[in-house]
Amino acid sequence: MQEGPDQEFHPVVFLSKKLSERESPCTISKKECYAIVYALEKLHxxxxxxxxHLQTDHAALKWLHTIKDNNKKLLRWSLALQDFDFEIQHISGASNKVADALSHESSPASTG
Structure with missing residues (x-):
């Protein structure tokens, strides 16, 4: 998001990616972390x-810069993100309506 002349923040770009069968069963934290890695690769x-500032409604990702986990994938992602100068800020889903709306599938095919 970028601040406009009206002093309001407006979306600049939206990114989306369908998860593979291998990625789908991952934990929410891994999916959210992967979303950040994917977005920063595209927006590099x-x-x-x-x-x-990287805003996320997933509070668990605030640990991303200081990961000490034994999970090789999370460690690799954390290392890849070290090239970027950002601060992770938690923003509640209620305060982040645009991203919250985009993260829920609303097509008729997904309800059945």
Missing amino acids: PYVWGWRF
């Missing part, structure tokens, strides 16, 4: 070299 040319 736009955010690299800039300090930015």
